[in-house]
Amino acid sequence: MIELRNVSKIYTTGERALEDVTLTVEEGDIFGIVGKSGAGKSTMLKLMGLLEMPTTGEVVIFGENAGAYRGAKANAIKKNIGTVFQGFNLLMQRSVAGNIAFPLEITGKRRHEIKTRCEELAELVGLSDKLRAYPASLSGGQKQRVAIARALATNPKILLCDEPTSALDSFTAKEILRLIKDINAKLGMTTVIITHDIHVVKAVCNRMAVVDEAHIVEIGKTAEILANPQSAKTKELLNFDI
Amino acid sequence: MEYIETGFFRHHLEVFLEFRSVLWESTLETLYMTFATVTMAYAIGLPLGMFLVCLGKGGLFPNRAVHAPLSFVINTTRSIPFLILLVALIPFSRLIVGSGIGNNAAIVALVVAAAPFIARMVETALNEVDVGVVDAAKSMGANNFQIMFKVLLPESIPSLIRGFSITTINIMSFSAMAGVIGAGGLGRLAIRYGINFWRYDIMLIIIIVIVIIVTIIQFLFNLLATKIDRRI
Numbered sequence: 001m002i003e004l005r006n007v008s009k010i011y012t013t014g015e016r017a018l019e020d021v022t023l024t025v026e027e028g029d030i031f032g033i034v035g036k037s038g039a040g041k042s043t044m045l046k047l048m049g050l051l052e053m054p055t056t057g058e059v060v061i062f063g064e065n066a067g068a069y070r071g072a073k074a075n076a077i078k079k080n081i082g083t084v085f086q087g088f089n090l091l092m093q094r095s096v097a098g099n100i101a102f103p104l105e106i107t108g109k110r111r112h113e114i115k116t117r118c119e120e121l122a123e124l125v126g127l128s129d130k131l132r133a134y135p136a137s138l139s140g141g142q143k144q145r146v147a148i149a150r151a152l153a154t155n156p157k158i159l160l161c162d163e164p165t166s167a168l169d170s171f172t173a174k175e176i177l178r179l180i181k182d183i184n185a186k187l188g189m190t191t192v193i194i195t196h197d198i199h200v201v202k203a204v205c206n207r208m209a210v211v212d213e214a215h216i217v218e219i220g221k222t223a224e225i226l227a228n229p230q231s232a233k234t235k236e237l238l239n240f241d242i
Numbered sequence: 243m244e245y246i247e248t249g250f251f252r253h254h255l256e257v258f259l260e261f262r263s264v265l266w267e268s269t270l271e272t273l274y275m276t277f278a279t280v281t282m283a284y285a286i287g288l289p290l291g292m293f294l295v296c297l298g299k300g301g302l303f304p305n306r307a308v309h310a311p312l313s314f315v316i317n318t319t320r321s322i323p324f325l326i327l328l329v330a331l332i333p334f335s336r337l338i339v340g341s342g343i344g345n346n347a348a349i350v351a352l353v354v355a356a357a358p359f360i361a362r363m364v365e366t367a368l369n370e371v372d373v374g375v376v377d378a379a380k381s382m383g384a385n386n387f388q389i390m391f392k393v394l395l396p397e398s399i400p401s402l403i404r405g406f407s408i409t410t411i412n413i414m415s416f417s418a419m420a421g422v423i424g425a426g427g428l429g430r431l432a433i434r435y436g437i438n439f440w441r442y443d444i445m446l447i448i449i450i451v452i453v454i455i456v457t458i459i460q461f462l463f464n465l466l467a468t469k470i471d472r473r474i
């Protein structure tokens with residue numbers, strides 16, 4: 001479903017964010033990417049979401065070398081990918097319904113279609129009573145639910161989540177993770193979760209990769225890696241407790 | 243003391259009544275120049291500001307080679323004192339509106355002064371929109387047109403309205419100087435009576451009229467901006 005083939009990313013500033021990264025995310029899987037701040041996790045997600053182009057290597061999505069696409073061709077692929085961000089990134093001047101409607105408006109859906117879909121999605125994320133509220137009046141957990149509903153609006157085949165729980169308290173974080181897991185089970189979309197917290201990966205991901213200083217240091221089944229970590233970096237992440 | 247104050251008030255009331263028709267005419271002329279300038283300056287400044295945002299660093303289609311000279315022209319125009327611009331543009335106004343003096347000539351100069359100011363303000367307002375929100379729209383496959391008209395502009399509307407209020411007041415204040423090139427309005431009235439005849443009583447009435455207009459504009463637009471803003 002998503003493949004990175006020998007991908008390197010050097011930003012125009014000269015920053016080497018990723019070096020020779022290769023990984024595959026299977027269809028319907030929940031894949032976790034974990035690593036410290038600055039490791040290159042968000043860069044990886046931006047490549048998968050076609051927000052950045054690889055410097056070298058290929059980003060293959062739905063079997064196409066989509067990493068090289070620009071403009072309308074890239075936009076067409078992006079409409080099959082939903083993204084959830086750490087900072088929610090909601091439109092502050094639009095209501096909850098308006099936010100969920102946004103990606104549908106972009107794809108030129110009809111009014112009544114949009115309305116029905118908004119109600120469906122609000123129900124799915126448990127916000128049916130908040131459709132007319134504005135983001136400023138919502139709690140962090142509710143904002144992230146709106147963001148998830150918005151990411152799911154166009155029925156994407158891929159859901160990318162960049163630190164979806166980092167801005168939330170641990171209780172709300174668990175609720176959001178459970179929601180993502182439920183949605184994956186119900187709708188079967190390929191899901192990638194980025195986090196600096198290995199416990200998040202442990203809780204929801206089937207497969208995982210550990211990233212450190214622009215490289216993948218370990219990749220495989222979550223259960224196996226956690227039971228028998230090979231890399232010193234993985235052990236470091238596992239043993240980190242305050 | 244009481245007598246003097248009552249006399250002061252009564253005197254100015256009498257002057258006001260005596261001059262009310264010329265005051266009214268001048269107010270209308272000022273409003274006409276302000277309104278015409280605001281309309282045309284926004285017709286130029288708003289798209290120019292949007293264009294600047296697109297060309298700027300991190301914009302929708304960054305292009306330093308176009309952004310830098312454009313930015314330079316805007317800064318230069320903005321740094322010319324209005325009084326000098328007003329006189330310097332007389333030949334240009336003659337070319338555009340057929341006369342180098344009068345209300346319409348003043349409007350030409352006012353537009354030239356206000357459009358770059360508006361462009362900068364629009365640029366600032368649009369650049370204040372959270373990059374994360376723009377990223378989110380891009381991640382959904384929004385094209386540049388959609389990002390501009392569905393994200394950047396709607397998200398910055400409260401800020402644009404506040405800017406509109408400041409611009410309008412500035413233009414009105416600048417239009418007072420246009421009396422120098424024979425334009426009408428409260429500015430010319432103040433120059434004619436206040437400076438030529440030392441009529442400080444008329445001057446005071448003109449100041450009160452201007453303060454009232456400015457207060458109304460400020461109040462209405464701030465109310466509108468607050469009502470519209472969903473962040474509060």
Ligand SMILES: Nc1ncnc2c1ncn2[C@@H]1O[C@H](COP(=O)(O)OP(=O)(O)OP(=O)(O)O)[C@@H](O)[C@H]1O
Nearest residue numbers: 011013015017036037038039040041042043044196
């Ligand atoms: N747009 C950019 N331009 C230049 N350098 C960048 C850009 N985005 C990221 N970087 C750099 O690339 C490196 C990796 O950044 P990235 O955001 O991918 O890390 P991350 O693992 O997501 O970190 P965090 O946990 O702090 O979000 C960092 O050194 C960062 O400074």
Ligand SMILES: [Mg+2]
Nearest residue numbers: 041042043162
């Ligand atoms: Mg990050």
